[in-house]
Amino acid sequence: MSSADWEEVKRLAADFQRAQLSSTLQKLSERNCVEIINKLVELNLIDIYHTNDGKEYVTPAHLAKEIQDEVYVHGGRIEVAELVDILSVDYTVIERMASSLAASDGQLRFTMGQLISFQYMDTIAEEINERLQQTGTTNIPDLVKHYDLPPEVMQDIVVRRLGTIIQGQQDTHDLSLFFTEAFVARHRAHVRGVLSAITRPTQVSTIIAQHGFQQRLFFSVAEKLIESRRVHGILTGNRQIHRAMFIPSIYSRTQNEWVDNFWRQNGYLEFESLRRLDISDPESYIHRRFKDENMTIVGDVCIGQSFIDQIEASLDDALVSGGWVDIYPLLPTSFSPEAGNQLLEIAMKNRQDKKSTANARVFYHTIVVSNTLLTKLTSDIKQLMPARAKEAIDQGAFRQQIGSGKMKQTEDDGGRSKKDDRRKKAAGGKSGGGTQGRETKTKATKNKYKGRKGATHDSDSEDDSQSHQTTNESAGKFPKVEFLTIEALQEEVSNMKELNDCPEELIEEIAADLYQPLTREFQEVVQSAFLATVSVGSDARKKTHQQLQEKVAALITAIRLAEKSIKVFDEEKQLQLKKHLLKTQCSELVNELVLYLADDSLIDFAKEKELSPEMRLKIIKKLSEDTSEQLFAVHKTLSGSTIEDFSTAADEAIAATGIMFKKKDNKKDRQVLSNHRCQLLEQLESSMDAPLTLHLACLVLFQSVTGSMLHASGKFVPHILSHIKNQLPPEKFVILQEYQDLVIKSLTSKDDDTIQSEVKVQLESMAPKVKEIAITFKKSTSISQDAEE
CATH class of the missing domain: 1.10.10 (Arc Repressor Mutant, subunit A)
Structure with missing residues (x-):
C-alpha cells in the first residue's frame, strides 16, 4: 500500500471515530x-x-x-x-x-x-420396513397407534414407498395389510399343508385359531391354492369367518360314494342321514345326484320304484283274497307310520284295477282291509243285536234313556207344576187326600212325564191314552242306547278268525269305525222291540202302583199302631223306641216311596243292595223338583225322634207321589194286629236261636197283655219283661227271667267253651217252655182286645 492510501485510511478512521463520539442532534421516540x-x-x-x-x-x-x-x-x-x-x-x-x-x-x-417433512416420512418408512422385515407382516391400524398419525396419511406414506424404501406388498383384498414375499411364501406353504391334511369339513375359524393364520391373508392364499388346484376342496361362507368352512374333495368323494352305495343296496335315502353327512339341502342334492332315477319323496325319505312295486303286489294279494295286509313290515324300520301311509296312498293311486282299490279301507296309517272282510265282520256282529235289544229293554236301559230325554225336554219347554198335578190327584177323592183320604174313582190325569214313551197311569182310561201317545211318538227321535262298548266291540272283532294275527291297533280302529254305524242300527232294533213291549209294560206299571199303594197303607197303619204301644213306657224308653221305629218301619215306608219314584224317573241305582240313608239321599237329589222337596223333608225326619213330625212330612210325600188309601178303619186295625201276631208266632215256632226266641216271646206276650203291637229290638227285652211282669203268673215269669239270664250268660261267656256248652244245653231244654208260655198266654189269661176297648 502507498503512503497516500494509508493516509486516506487514517483520515477516514479519524472521521469515523469523531462520528461515533459525537451526539445526535435529532432522535425518534419508541x-x-x-x-x-x-x-x-x-x-x-x-x-x-x-x-x-x-x-x-x-x-x-x-x-x-x-x-x-x-x-x-x-x-x-x-x-x-x-x-x-x-x-x-x-x-x-x-x-x-x-x-x-x-x-x-x-x-x-x-x-x-x-x-x-418428507425426510421424516422417509425415516418412518425405513423404520416400518425394518419392522416388516422382522415380523413379515404389518397393518395400518398398528402403525397408526405407533406413530400417532391419521390412517389416511399413514396409508399414503406406506403405499408411496412400497418397492422403494419399504420392501413388501399390499393385500389386494385388505388394503390396510402389508407383508413381505418371504412371509407370503411361508404362509402359503403353511396353509397348503394344513388344507391338504384335512379330510372332513372343518370350520375356517377353527383352522385360523389353531394355526394362527391371518384371516384376510388366509382367504387370499386358500382361494389361490384352490384355483390353481394345488389344494382340492372348496371354501364356503363368502369369507365370513363364523360361517366359512373348508370341504376337502376327498370328503365329497367319500360322501358321494356312501350315498351311491346306500341307494344301490337299500333303494331309499333318509334326509336325516344325509344331514349327518353335512349335506344341508338333501332334497336338492338327491335331485342333482340321481336326476335320471325314478324316485318319490315321502316326508323326509326318498324311495325308489321298487318299494312302490312291492307294496302294490301286497295290495293285490290282500284285496283279491278278501283279507287285509299291513305294509309297515315291508318298509325299513326308520320309516314312520305317516310316511308309510303316504306310500300306501301312492301305491293305491298307481294301481290299474281301480275297482278293487275302491273296495278297501285303510286303518292305522298302513293297514289295508278289504270291504269284503268288513262286511262279513259287520254281519256277524249284527247277529247279537236282537239279544242285546231284549237285554236293554229288560234292564231298563232304553227306558231310562227315554225318560232322561223327555224329562229334559219337559224342563226346557216349561209347563204347569207337576207338584200341583200330584196333589190334585191325591186330593181328588170326595173326603180329601193324604193319609186320611177315602179312595174314590178319579178321571185320568196327566202323567208326570208327559209324552214319555211307555209311561202309564193308575186310572182305567189312561191305557188308551198312553197307547195313542206312544203310537204318535214312535216315529220321533229316540235316545241313543249303546249296543256294545268299545272294549266289548274290540273283543268281538278280535274273535274273527281272519283277524287272529292282526295288530292290536287294527282291532281298535276297526271297532272305533264300526261303533257309530252299529249303534245307529241298534237304535232301530231296540226301538222296534221296545214299541212291541209298550202295551205289556203299561199293565205291569199299573200293577206296580197298586202294590205300592197297598204296601204304603199297611206301613202307615203299622206305624200308627206301634206308636200307640210306645206310650206305655217311661219318657226315656219312649224316645229310644221312637228312634227305633223311625229307623225301621218309617225308613221302610220312605224307601218304598223313593224306590218307586226312582224307577218311575228311570234313575239308575244298585237295586240289589239295601237302600242306605246315603243312597236314599242321592236318589232324592236326582228326582224332579215336584217330589224331591217333600221326600227330602220326610227323609230328614228319620234322623230325629218325633213320630208326629214324620207323620206330617210323610203325608206331604205320599200326596206328592200320587198315592191314595182309605182312612182309619178299626176293623182293618184288628186285622193288622192279628196278622202281626201270627207272623211273630210263626217266627217263634221256627226259631232255633235263643236270643231271637226270647225277643219274639216278649213281643208276643206284650201284644197279648196290652193288645198293641210293639216294634222293639232285642235290647228292649228286659224293659218289656218288667212291663208285663205283673200280668204274668209268677212261675211263668220266673222261667222267662231264668231264660233271659241264660241268654245273657251265653253272650258274655263266648270265650269259655265249657260254660258255653252248659248254657247251650240249658237254653235248648228251656226253649219249648218259653215258646209255650208265649203261645198259650193269650188263650188262658189275657184280656181280649175287644173287651179292653
Whole structure:
C-alpha cells in the first residue's frame, strides 16, 4: 500500500471515530416508531406480524424461515402448538403460515396440526420396513397407534414407498395389510399343508385359531391354492369367518360314494342321514345326484320304484283274497307310520284295477282291509243285536234313556207344576187326600212325564191314552242306547278268525269305525222291540202302583199302631223306641216311596243292595223338583225322634207321589194286629236261636197283655219283661227271667267253651217252655182286645 492510501485510511478512521463520539442532534421516540410502523401497515406498505409480547415485529419471510428451521431442528415433525411457544407468534398466524408452506413447499405436509417433512416420512418408512422385515407382516391400524398419525396419511406414506424404501406388498383384498414375499411364501406353504391334511369339513375359524393364520391373508392364499388346484376342496361362507368352512374333495368323494352305495343296496335315502353327512339341502342334492332315477319323496325319505312295486303286489294279494295286509313290515324300520301311509296312498293311486282299490279301507296309517272282510265282520256282529235289544229293554236301559230325554225336554219347554198335578190327584177323592183320604174313582190325569214313551197311569182310561201317545211318538227321535262298548266291540272283532294275527291297533280302529254305524242300527232294533213291549209294560206299571199303594197303607197303619204301644213306657224308653221305629218301619215306608219314584224317573241305582240313608239321599237329589222337596223333608225326619213330625212330612210325600188309601178303619186295625201276631208266632215256632226266641216271646206276650203291637229290638227285652211282669203268673215269669239270664250268660261267656256248652244245653231244654208260655198266654189269661176297648 502507498503512503497516500494509508493516509486516506487514517483520515477516514479519524472521521469515523469523531462520528461515533459525537451526539445526535435529532432522535425518534419508541412511540413514534410504533405509530410509524402501524401507519405503514395500514397503508399496506409493509407486511409484518406482531410477536405475542408486542416488543418485536417479524416479517412473513422471516417467520417462514424460522418455521422451516424449527421443523429441521425437531427432526422433520413439529406441532403448531410447539411453534407458538418457540416463536411467540399467534396460533392462527403460525397455522396459516404452516398451511402456506405445505402448499408451496413439496417437501412439507401439514396434517392434524402438525408439520411433517418428507425426510421424516422417509425415516418412518425405513423404520416400518425394518419392522416388516422382522415380523413379515404389518397393518395400518398398528402403525397408526405407533406413530400417532391419521390412517389416511399413514396409508399414503406406506403405499408411496412400497418397492422403494419399504420392501413388501399390499393385500389386494385388505388394503390396510402389508407383508413381505418371504412371509407370503411361508404362509402359503403353511396353509397348503394344513388344507391338504384335512379330510372332513372343518370350520375356517377353527383352522385360523389353531394355526394362527391371518384371516384376510388366509382367504387370499386358500382361494389361490384352490384355483390353481394345488389344494382340492372348496371354501364356503363368502369369507365370513363364523360361517366359512373348508370341504376337502376327498370328503365329497367319500360322501358321494356312501350315498351311491346306500341307494344301490337299500333303494331309499333318509334326509336325516344325509344331514349327518353335512349335506344341508338333501332334497336338492338327491335331485342333482340321481336326476335320471325314478324316485318319490315321502316326508323326509326318498324311495325308489321298487318299494312302490312291492307294496302294490301286497295290495293285490290282500284285496283279491278278501283279507287285509299291513305294509309297515315291508318298509325299513326308520320309516314312520305317516310316511308309510303316504306310500300306501301312492301305491293305491298307481294301481290299474281301480275297482278293487275302491273296495278297501285303510286303518292305522298302513293297514289295508278289504270291504269284503268288513262286511262279513259287520254281519256277524249284527247277529247279537236282537239279544242285546231284549237285554236293554229288560234292564231298563232304553227306558231310562227315554225318560232322561223327555224329562229334559219337559224342563226346557216349561209347563204347569207337576207338584200341583200330584196333589190334585191325591186330593181328588170326595173326603180329601193324604193319609186320611177315602179312595174314590178319579178321571185320568196327566202323567208326570208327559209324552214319555211307555209311561202309564193308575186310572182305567189312561191305557188308551198312553197307547195313542206312544203310537204318535214312535216315529220321533229316540235316545241313543249303546249296543256294545268299545272294549266289548274290540273283543268281538278280535274273535274273527281272519283277524287272529292282526295288530292290536287294527282291532281298535276297526271297532272305533264300526261303533257309530252299529249303534245307529241298534237304535232301530231296540226301538222296534221296545214299541212291541209298550202295551205289556203299561199293565205291569199299573200293577206296580197298586202294590205300592197297598204296601204304603199297611206301613202307615203299622206305624200308627206301634206308636200307640210306645206310650206305655217311661219318657226315656219312649224316645229310644221312637228312634227305633223311625229307623225301621218309617225308613221302610220312605224307601218304598223313593224306590218307586226312582224307577218311575228311570234313575239308575244298585237295586240289589239295601237302600242306605246315603243312597236314599242321592236318589232324592236326582228326582224332579215336584217330589224331591217333600221326600227330602220326610227323609230328614228319620234322623230325629218325633213320630208326629214324620207323620206330617210323610203325608206331604205320599200326596206328592200320587198315592191314595182309605182312612182309619178299626176293623182293618184288628186285622193288622192279628196278622202281626201270627207272623211273630210263626217266627217263634221256627226259631232255633235263643236270643231271637226270647225277643219274639216278649213281643208276643206284650201284644197279648196290652193288645198293641210293639216294634222293639232285642235290647228292649228286659224293659218289656218288667212291663208285663205283673200280668204274668209268677212261675211263668220266673222261667222267662231264668231264660233271659241264660241268654245273657251265653253272650258274655263266648270265650269259655265249657260254660258255653252248659248254657247251650240249658237254653235248648228251656226253649219249648218259653215258646209255650208265649203261645198259650193269650188263650188262658189275657184280656181280649175287644173287651179292653
